[in-house]
Amino acid sequence: MNQFYYDAVTKMESMGVDDEYIxxxxxxxxxxxxxxxxxxxEAYEAGYADGGEKNLDxxxxxxKS
Structure with missing residues (x-):
């Protein structure tokens, strides 16, 4: 698996990013x-757009609060 992908998903999970966004x-x-x-x-759609661009910004x- 792509290391960038693995690191990005691990980062999102550790930050507590919304599951739908992930x-x-x-x-x-x-x-x-x-x-x-x-x-x-809304979260899924934003995540889909960012994932397509390989964007973590x-x-x-x-x-999640």
């Missing part, structure tokens, strides 16, 4: 098709 990020990173429309959340916005 799932979206993983799907976007791996170029999986998006979920069907009724199952897409927005993680703080999705840390």
């Amino acid at each position: 799932l979206g990020w993983q799907a976007g990173f791996l170029h999986h098709p998006e979920r069907e429309e009724q199952r897409i959340t 927005n993680l703080d916005k999705w840390v």
Whole structure:
């Protein structure tokens, strides 16, 4: 597995990032098709976009409080 991917997911989990964002990020990173429309959340959609760009800049916005 790609070391960047592993490190990114580990970082998100340790930071307490929203699970929906993580799932979206993983799907976007791996170029999986998006979920069907009724199952897409704001966090998933943001994660999908960031994962597709291999972007970790927005993680703080999705840390669960």
